[in-house]
Structures are given as C-alpha cells and as structure tokens.
Amino acid sequence: MPLVVDHDARRRQVAEVTAQLIAKAGIEAVTVREVAQAAGYSTAVVSHYFENKNHLMLHTYRATVLRAHRRMEAALEAGGGDLLDYLAALLPADADRRRDWLVWFAFWTVAVADPVFSTEQRTRARQAVVRLADLLRRRGVGKEAARAGARHLLTLIYGIAVQAAFDPEEWPPHAQIDPIRAELRRVLEESGL
C-alpha cells in the first residue's frame, strides 16, 4: 500500500506551528528551519510546500484569518444567530484567540514595509466590515446604519484587542465583551430593533 500524504493537512500543521512561533518571538526571529524542526519535518519538506519564508508567512497569515473567520461563523451558528457570540469569538479573551492577535500584530509590522502584506491586511479588514454589515442588515438594520455600525463595532474590537493582548489584568473577558454588547445594543436600538 502506498504511503498517502495529506498535503493540505501538512500545510495546515506547518502554518499552525509557524503561528505559534511568530506569537512567541515575532516574524523576523522565525526561520524555515526552526518551523521544520518544531513541526517534525526536514527543512526540505517544508520548502516543498512553501517556496520561501515569505510564502510561508503569507500562508500563515491567511490561515489565522481563516481560522478566526470559521470560529466566528461557528459561534454565530451555535448561538442561533446572536451577533454578540459572533463578535465575542474575535476578542482575545482566551489563549488561542490572544495568540491570533499576537500573530496579526507581528504582520502589521511587516505590512508597513511590504505592499503584499499591507494589501492583504487592508482587504481582510474591509471584508470583515462587509460581512458584519451584511449580518446587521439581516437583523433589520438599514444599509447605511449597518455599514456605520459594523465599522464602529470592529473598531472597538481592534481597540480592545490591542490593549487586552498586553494587559489582560486590566482587560479580563467581561471587560472586553461589555463594550461590544453595549455598542451592539445601541446599533440595534437606533434602528428600532
């Protein structure tokens, strides 16, 4: 029987290991060699999947964004469509989600000097607004109010995340979610919902 290799699973595993290393030490400090070692592969195997460090990094960034996206959509479904569950799933209120934010901070720094990463970052941020505005519209919020509300809610989440990641003492989970709950209520109430 031939050995069947699940290439997608390997790619996912390598991206996961890379994200862990980035969250600990930043992008500059991470090498393909180190990733390979931590994932239990030879450098050649990792290089087979990712042409160079830049490709590996871009893939890792996309994998963390996709993971967060899936987590939010799963929370939305599990909560019967509750938008607060959806938004809460993005907050750095547990170790896993804090890890994602630390990875994103690291990428922002790269994005300053790298147009590929800055385009990626901009696109993902805009997509998040579009998706949330769409969810608000389905709840009955008007078009303009949905867009403004989505922007405001995500702005709050960014603002909370960048503080909470470095100061969990000042920002325990309830301190992260309370302002989001209040703002979501306000957006819905302003539309008479």
Place this chain on the structure above:
Amino acid sequence: MPLVVDHDARRRQVAEVTAQLIAKAGIEAVTVREVAQAAGYSTAVVSHYFENKNHLMLHTYRATVLRAHRRMEAALEAGGGDLLDYLAALLPADADRRRDWLVWFAFWTVAVADPVFSTEQRTRARQAVVRLADLLRRRGVGKEAARAGARHLLTLIYGIAVQAAFDPEEWPPHAQIDPIRAELRRVLEESGL
C-alpha cells in the same frame, strides 16, 4: 573655545532617526550602525549614548510617547481646553502621527516576547487613561463615568489608528475624528454637560 556638545539634543536626534528607520522597516531590521550612519555619527558616538540596541530602542519608544504626549497637551492648550483637539492630536491623521503609530506597532511585536517592553507598553497605556479621565473630571464628569469614558475614547482611538495606518483611503482624517467627536459628546451628555 572648547567644543560644547549638547548631549540631550544628540540623544533626541538619534531617537528621531531611529524612529524613522523603525517606521520604515521594523525594529529587527534596524541596526545601531545604520542609525549612526543616518544620523551622521560614528557607531562609537551612538554607542556612547546607548549601551546597546535594546537601550536605543527603549529610549526611542519613550521619546515617541513623550512627543505624542507633548503634542496632545499643546493641542489642548491651543484649543482653549477642547478635549477633541487633545484627542485628535493622537490620531494618525498626518504623516508625522502615522509615523508614531507605525513605531508603536513595531514595539507591540517586541513587547510580546520582552517583559521590559510589555511593562512599558502597559504602563503608558494606563497613564493615557488616567490623564484623559482627569481631563474629563475637570470638565465636570463624575469619577466613574470619567474613567469609563476615557477608556472607551482611547479604545476607539487605538481601533481607528490600527486600521487607518494601513488603509488611509478608507480612513481619511474626518473618518478618524468623527467617531471620537460623537463619543466625546456622548460622554459629556451622559453627565448632563
């Protein structure tokens, strides 16, 4: 006549050059040698002021925070005590202030792995809340409301800054300041002011 060297001015100049280089390429990419070259000194002169790269970086971080602080206080005074002027002076609505935010992003990444930087970051963020809460109290806002309002306003500023720095097209100056104006008005109105 002996040559009089203004050591403080030199330190400031070196920190300024370092901040410019960090904003362009990130902390990892910056070397003491490169800083010296860009500032027009020998590496020995820079090393005379800063024991190592870490010291230079910590000094640069503090210098950018101090600069932003001074800019905000000056805006407050120039605006006759208008808190919106004070807060607007922190938004990345011009090249200079965007530069400061890019430097801070770079330091957040370092702070993940470095307790000295994470303590510094945490302390500065907390001080900003205390100062703003104090200014709100002077405007007549009650103690609890002032603290909550200060936290919320600064959270919005963080959230706006991290998006605006990478997407100036979606976040022109008025899009940055409008939510702050609305929130400040709300904080004051809720206290009957």
